[in-house]
Amino acid sequence: MKNLKNALLLKQLYQLKQLGYKYTSVTAYQETEPDLTLPDNLNFLEKQARDCHLCTLSKSRQKVVFGEGNFNANVMFVGDTPSSSDDSIGKIFTGRSGEMLTKMIENVLQLHRKDVYLTNVLKCRSLDQQSISPTHAHTCHPYLLKEISLVQPKVIIALGDMAYYYLTGDNTEFDNIRGTVQKQDGYTIIPTYHPSYLLRNPSAKKIVLEDLLKIKGLL
Ligand code: SF4
Secondary structure, eight states: OHHHHHHHHHHHHHHHHHTTOOOOOHHHHHTTSOOOOOOSSHHHHHHHHHTOOSSTHHHHOSSOOOOEEOTTOSEEEEESSOOHHHHHHTOSSOHHHHHHHHHIIIIISOOOGGGSEEEESOSSOOSOTTOOOHHHHHHHHHHHHHHHHHHOOSEEEEESHHHHHHHHOOOSOHHHHTTOOEEETTEEEEEEOOHHHHHHOGGGHHHHHHHHHHHHHHO
């Protein structure tokens, strides 16, 4: 996921340029990255995230929403940020979009929800559900990378444009990349629409059905 690191750094440098900075030291800037020593165990990783105060979302969150599911899953779903319902109860993919995702897993992939692993780019709710701050994503990224390296899924399904961008650093127009099979760092990543998008745009369900059937074929 080196591409993501470079993309985030580039984005942050552009932001500094817009603020009027002419010169900055990339080396010095990189030193601000979180130097997290993370455990090689998902239960301990969750515990560490639940006590995390590395970014400002720790002040606004109600509960940390960590990944859940099968620690040896072949399929990992990565969303963007916890919903308000997730935030209030501390569980991932609850509420209507969680129900939609469960139906997608059970009815199309013909798996149980507990057979797959579900996580988000951010473990604490972003107050702006329509976007994720690069700083927050950058700070929280080591948790996601560690989850991926511990679960080692065969297929990672990126739910929505933000999940896809923060997994890959690729900012191609989402509709042009959706449903394609991407390879990165030895992982297979397939982007499709987030269930919350399907709730707002039910006509896109047919497209997601095609994406999921493709994923089922890969498994
Ligand atoms: S969003 Fe991630 S980095 Fe920020 S406080 Fe929560 S767990 Fe820590």
